[in-house]
Amino acid sequence: MSGIIVYGTDWCSDCMRSKRFFTAHNLEFDFVDVEADSCAEEEVRRLQGGERRIPTVVFEDGSHLVEPTHQEIGEKLGIIPRANREEYDLAVIGGGPAGLTAAIYADRQGLSTLVVDSASFGGQAATTKQIDNYPGFPEGVGGGTLAETFLNHADGENTELLSATSVLDLLEADDDRVELAMSNGQRVRARSVMVATGTTYRTLGAPGEESLLGSRIHFCSTCDGPAYRGRSQLVVVGGGNSACEEALYLATLVDEVIMLQNLPELTADIVLRERVLADPKITVITDSAITGFAEAQSSSTDGASVSVDFIHGPDRTAAQLSPDAVFEFIGLRANSANFTGRLEVDAQGYICTGSDHTTSMNRVYAAGDVRRGSTKQLVSAAGDAVSCFLVIRDLVLAEKKRSLEAV
Ligand SMILES: Cc1cc2nc3c(=O)[nH]c(=O)nc-3n(C[C@H](O)[C@H](O)[C@H](O)COP(=O)(O)OP(=O)(O)OC[C@H]3O[C@@H](n4cnc5c(N)ncnc54)[C@H](O)[C@@H]3O)c2cc1C
Structure with a gap:
């Protein structure tokens, strides 16, 4: 060993x-x-x-x-990754599907590109066990495998990939460059910056939750729901529009959906609420609070399921469920906290952009899930990065041409 x-x-x-x-x-x-x-x-x-x-x-x-x-x-x-150069044509913040797609395109255009990721590359895609709706993989593909494929494709000769490094701040440099302050203490400059920092699903923080994320606790029913087709029970956590929409969809796949809502009633729009309450396959338990998760053996399925401990009602009665899986829909958090003083964001922290991906800061663009209005799907994050990159490409190549002509 x-x-x-x-x-x-x-x-x-x-x-x-x-x-x-x-x-x-x-x-x-x-x-x-x-x-x-x-x-x-x-x-x-x-x-x-x-x-x-x-x-x-x-x-x-x-x-x-x-x-x-x-x-x-x-x-x-004692490994502190560092960028090799002081200046790049493009700095991409976030190495998820959006950031890595941008790197693939930038490399082909010969732009010197730095992709910085606070964790490892692949973003949220890398954290999911199975992706069933990505074009080209009719049998589905493991999230880790897909992320690895993206990473290998993005590792071009003009591209530098820096993991385990966060971008802490963006500063306007005096000569038409943006400066990135990074967690390794280094500062690099770039002609253009693409912020592709994605989102993080809000979790409950309940005991046992962390180790089941991506295997038995999911956040995307279109992505992970079909894997449970024909099973007996799923739990949906939440009571807003997303939770209700997803519960209605999941109820078409399985025998029963139990919704655990922490408030006294569902908070979704009236039409959705009524559809949920009228669905014979959905049971709503309000005033509930999950106290813990654990792996459990399910008799109804072919493998492990999850046990969910919760309390509910005015007297906080303790109860337990053993569904095949849990889907949490208690909101998303945009990964923009480091830039909120610099970039305009909406009330949920999503970066506001023009239709051309420009943000409120000169030379800084945004793409993927972190951008206001994003659809939170892998294929659209990749596509969004391409349209953002094309705007950046035009800016950078025009500037480089002008500098060459001036020489
Ligand atoms: C469990 C799960 C399952 C999913 N399943 C599917 C599916 O089956 N099909 C589908 O289409 N979609 C699925 N999605 C959604 C899909 O993964 C996302 O839409 C997609 O990953 C968004 O890509 P992105 O590049 O915009 O952001 P992300 O994937 O979120 O990547 C952002 C990256 O930025 C990095 N970062 C954040 N802040 C900083 C910083 N300050 N400095 C440096 N780096 C930073 C993060 O570490 C991360 O790697 C799933 C999501 C999850 C969580």
Whole structure:
């Protein structure tokens, strides 16, 4: 065995992410599946005083990190990624499907491009187990596999990919450049910037939730719902428009949908509310609060399901459900907090742009899920990045042509 051991499971998206860090930095590691190896599971529990949180990464010196970010692993190993140049034609903030698509196009146009991602590359796509609606993959494709494919395609000769590094601020430089302040302490300049920082699904933060995200707890019913067709029960968390729309859709796939809403009633528009309440397959439990999740064995299906503990009603009665999966629709958070002082955002933090992707800051553009009005689908995030890139390309190539003519 090599010095580094990653304990995890093959369905855990955070485990995939940790593995990707070591691969990206050419570091040898061994992966041990705790579900296939009871001694490995015992070892993880020993390290964590009885808990079994994954990934657990054990280093050569015997120390370990539980569910580490890339930045934490980098700090532990003394790896601080740095950009190679001081200036680029294009800096892309965020290496999800939008950012990586922009990199593919920029490389083909010969633009020097830096793609910076605070985690690893692939964005939200990399965190999902199976993607069934991406063109070209009729049998579906693993999110990690697709993200890897995007990354390999984006790794062109004009492109530099910098992971585990956050862009903390954007500053207007004095000579028609934008300066990026990064978490590694470095500042780089760019003629143009594409902000493609995406969104993060709001989660409940309930015990047991984290380790089931992407496997039994989902956020996209069009993406993950069809995998449960014909199953007996799904739980939908939330009571707004998205939760009601998604519950109606999921009820067409399974025998029963239980909605757990924390407020005394559904808050969706009246028409949606009435449709939900009239649907014989949907049961709404209001005034409820989820207290924990755990993996469970389902008798009705062919594999593991999830157990959901919750309290409800005026006397906060404790209850439990064992659905095949849980879908949470309690909102999205745009990843724009670092730029809200610089870029105009709407009430939810989505970046406001013109139809040409321009933001309120000169030379800064936005694309993908973080942009106001985005459709939160992979294929549209990639397409949005292309239309944004074409605007940037025209600006950069025209400027470069002018500078050449001036020489
Ligand atoms: C569990 C799950 C399942 C999904 N399934 C499907 C599906 O089956 N089909 C489908 O079409 N869509 C699906 N989606 C939605 C799809 O993944 C998104 O629409 C798509 O990933 C958006 O791409 P993006 O590049 O705009 O943003 P993201 O994918 O969110 O990528 C943004 C990137 O920016 C980085 N970042 C954020 N802030 C900073 C910063 N300050 N500095 C540097 N980097 C930063 C993040 O680390 C991230 O890697 C799913 C989403 C989730 C969460």
